[in-house]
Amino acid sequence: MTDYRITNFLSTENKNINKKSLCTFPTPITKLDTISNELGLNLFFKRDDLTGLGIGGNKLRKLEYLLADAISVGATHIITLGGIQSNHCAQTALASKKLGLDCTVIIAGKAPKKEDYSGNLKLYQLLGTNVCIVPDFPDRQPKAEQLISELESKNEKPYLVPVGGLTDIGALGYINAMGELSEQIKSSGQNYDYIVVPTGSGGTLSGIVPGKELFSINSEIIGVAIEPSDEMVPDHVNEFTKIANNALKRISSDIMVNPEDFNIDFNVAYDYAVMRELELSTIKQVAQKEAIFLDPVYTSRAFAGFLNLVKKGKFEIGSSVLFWFTGGAGAIFADKYKF
Numbered sequence: 617m618t619d620y621r622i623t624n625f626l627s628t629e630n631k632n633i634n635k636k637s638l639c640t641f642p643t644p645i646t647k648l649d650t651i652s653n654e655l656g657l658n659l660f661f662k663r664d665d666l667t668g669l670g671i672g673g674n675k676l677r678k679l680e681y682l683l684a685d686a687i688s689v690g691a692t693h694i695i696t697l698g699g700i701q702s703n704h705c706a707q708t709a710l711a712s713k714k715l716g717l718d719c720t721v722i723i724a725g726k727a728p729k730k731e732d733y734s735g736n737l738k739l740y741q742l743l744g745t746n747v748c749i750v751p752d753f754p755d756r757q758p759k760a761e762q763l764i765s766e767l768e769s770k771n772e773k774p775y776l777v778p779v780g781g782l783t784d785i786g787a788l789g790y791i792n793a794m795g796e797l798s799e800q801i802k803s804s805g806q807n808y809d810y811i812v813v814p815t816g817s818g819g820t821l822s823g824i825v826p827g828k829e830l831f832s833i834n835s836e837i838i839g840v841a842i843e844p845s846d847e848m849v850p851d852h853v854n855e856f857t858k859i860a861n862n863a864l865k866r867i868s869s870d871i872m873v874n875p876e877d878f879n880i881d882f883n884v885a886y887d888y889a890v891m892r893e894l895e896l897s898t899i900k901q902v903a904q905k906e907a908i909f910l911d912p913v914y915t916s917r918a919f920a921g922f923l924n925l926v927k928k929g930k931f932e933i934g935s936s937v938l939f940w941f942t943g944g945a946g947a948i949f950a951d952k953y954k955f
């Protein structure tokens with residue numbers, strides 16, 4: 617039987633790392649036979665849509681560490697921020713519920729009437745999560761600060777999870793995921809020449825890049841950016857490097873990563889949460905050929921970006937590519953996205 621103790625590597629080997637188990641690991645790796653044949657590649661998905669809590673998704677890996685940290689400092693109420701259909705917020709709501717913590721999501725955008733809620737907004741109704749809708753992205757942080765003061769005045773202990781869970785503690789989730797992947801590579805004998813990662817806040821990539829070094833995974837990592845460079849975190853490559861190195865320090869590793877280790881491609885970067893014909897046709901293509909549903913915001917755009925790179929000859933014929941399928945199922949059912 618495969619030994620997957622490595623999936624707990626960071627928590628068992630490092631006593632100062634807090635982790636709350638939320639997911640079912642390892643997530644499977646699925647070969648996409650039809651699309652592989654068409655492209656002349658061996659294409660696999662790492663199925664983080666199947667992380668196992670609620671509707672799954674990548675953020676749960678980060679939340680195992682972030683919410684454990686929240687509990688360790690005595691937090692009673694989790695606050696996080698995102699867009700109106702944010703998968704990050706939905707998964708934070710799920711994880712908080714599972715761990716018995718109150719949660720408020722502060723989401724920005726056009727507020728529908730409650731009876732018209734769809735997609736991830738519906739999940740909040742089922743979960744009983746506090747939802748605070750503000751008109752625009754810059755309104756979220758002041759609202760969070762106001763809520764923090766209100767909660768503190770009631771002797772509650774709020775804990776703010778930043779947009780996308782982009783912190784060194786959150787990055788531990790994807791460092792750990794690379795430990796999981798290295799075990800899957802060893803037990804299956806299947807190596808990957810490339811790993812393609814949908815990239816939004818960059819928290820996932822900030823764990824995958826140091827995890828590659830820590831677990832000696834011999835793949836080229838390509839982050840496919842969802843948004844243009846100037847919409848991302850300021851000075852993002854240096855910021856990701858700092859987060860990755862702080863995460864490595866937390867686990868007492870001597871390894872360091874450099875800005876050049878972050879290879880981010882912007883060939884499909886466009887306005888956040890706008891589903892165009894490109895994303896829609898990519899969702900349909902993968903659904904109709906492989907019976908897997910990409911999401912309208914991240915994975916469809918990133919997969920389209922990957923297909924563009926195939927057309928440009930980035931991948932040698934016959935090479936093996938692992939596309940990290942980061943989930944996002946909830947947004948497919950949002951009325952905003954018309955099919």
Ligand SMILES: Cc1ncc(COP(=O)(O)O)c(C=O)c1O
Binds near residue numbers: 814816914943
């Ligand atoms: C489905 C999905 N994929 C990818 C990402 C991007 O991950 P990160 O913000 O860690 O770059 C997100 C972020 O919300 C997401 O919801």
